[in-house]
């Protein structure tokens with residue numbers, strides 16, 4: 570599917586594609602006013618989430634989807650963090666000791682780490698409206714052009730995911746990828762609490 574770039578609208582909604590361009594299980598990777606957002610159609614529902622992973626700038630938007638106790642999570646190809654596509658929460662599985670052995674415990678939430686946005690379908694078109702408000706960790710990477718363009722050009726295939734895995738494309742996942750807090754601030758996001 571061709572990504573839609575720089576969709577513009579006077580209205581707070583941003584056109585990202587047509588209904589026909591987003592089949593069940595498909596995705597649109599859009600760049601909206603500089604922000605990279607992925608729209609997914611899953612089980613008949615639309616979801617919009619920041620494309621670039623809050624953790625270290627990985628290509629979250631192309632990650633596989635996994636059902637985690639009834640929650641649809643997108644799994645980042647870099648370090649396999651699981652992010653709820655409905656809420657943006659990140660889940661982790663704490664270890665528990667049982668009979669002298671460490672075993673995986675229940676899945677727990679680290680809180681909302683990835684910003685999710687509103688998305689609707691109207692008259693054959695799909696729109697995204699940015700969510701604002703409380704600072705979310707993904708705000709710091711949301712406008713990162715090298716991360717976003719690499720992800721958009723990768724494609725939503727298992728081969729692309731493995732090529733985008735850490736080291737698979739010859740790039741290091743962190744330390745070399747800089748957040749762009751200034752770009753997020755210019756769009757009205759409060760980035761003062763983001764780590765540098």
Ligand code: FES
Pocket residue numbers: 622623624625626627628629645646647648649650742
């Ligand atoms: S889990 Fe996404 S960059 Fe690390």
